[in-house]
Amino acid sequence: MVDSPRLDGAALDRRALLRSAILLVGGTMAGLPDIAFATAPTKAFFALAERAVLDSVCAALIPRTDTPGALEAGVPAFIDAMMTNWAAPKTAERFRSVLTSIDNAARTETGKGYAALTATERDARLAAFDAAAFAAGDRDWRRFKGLAMTGYYLSEPGATQELRYELVPGVWEPAVKMSPDTRAWAG
Numbered sequence: 001m002v003d004s005p006r007l008d009g010a011a012l013d014r015r016a017l018l019r020s021a022i023l024l025v026g027g028t029m030a031g032l033p034d035i036a037f038a039t040a041p042t043k044a045f046f047a048l049a050e051r052a053v054l055d056s057v058c059a060a061l062i063p064r065t066d067t068p069g070a071l072e073a074g075v076p077a078f079i080d081a082m083m084t085n086w087a088a089p090k091t092a093e094r095f096r097s098v099l100t101s102i103d104n105a106a107r108t109e110t111g112k113g114y115a116a117l118t119a120t121e122r123d124a125r126l127a128a129f130d131a132a133a134f135a136a137g138d139r140d141w142r143r144f145k146g147l148a149m150t151g152y153y154l155s156e157p158g159a160t161q162e163l164r165y166e167l168v169p170g171v172w173e174p175a176v177k178m179s180p181d182t183r184a185w186a187g
Contacts (some may be wrong), residue, residue: 044110045083045092046099052115053099060119060126061148070148078151086184095147102129124141 018081046054055076062070070076083092106114106125117125133141152158164183 043084045080046096049098049113049115050099051076051080053113055104056115056117057099057120057126058101058148060122062152063143067161070152073152073155073157075148075151075155078155079147082147082151095144098140098144101141102126105129 040048055071058070058075058079062073062075064072079095083095087095102125105115105128106112106117106122109125109128110117110121114122114125130141130145153163162183
């Protein structure tokens with residue numbers, strides 16, 4: 001692992017540099033949520049039982065494969081922090097109701113809460129919930145999925161291990177051979 005560069009004995013990192021740059025150009029950070037700088041929220045939005053459902057849903061949406069999944073990338077913590085530090089109360093309650101709907105559907109179908117299901121059962125239940133939600137035009141579920149994907153691809157594992165990074169400008173390739181193992185580009 002490479003150490004961060006040091007200046008006058010203080011370690012520098014991207015977040016510290018970003019804060020300094022914003023302040024240097026006369027900007028204010030008053031309107032920026034703490035999550036923009038990946039700091040921990042002061043309190044949790046989701047109760048423990050809801051957080052177990054959130055963790056399970058995120059793990060089913062983006063499972064660990066040869067790259068880290070949503071849990072390893074911290075997506076549940078990202079969503080919780082967004083609900084605590086950024087979302088309007090109405091939006092936060094809609095996200096909570098998405099988790100409640102998933103958990104209630106699992107209880108109705110299996111007699112167990114979503115988090116208590118096996119990984120295979122969770123995948124099947126979430127696929128059924130997803131199909132029904134999209135057929136019904138459930139915007140809250142779409143927004144939830146979008147936020148989970150955003151959190152994943154903004155995370156270091158999502159951006160550096162799941163996606164292929166290519167420094168631009170790079171070599172122009174008019175045609176790139178694709179295979180099932182070809183990753184999308186970030187940049």
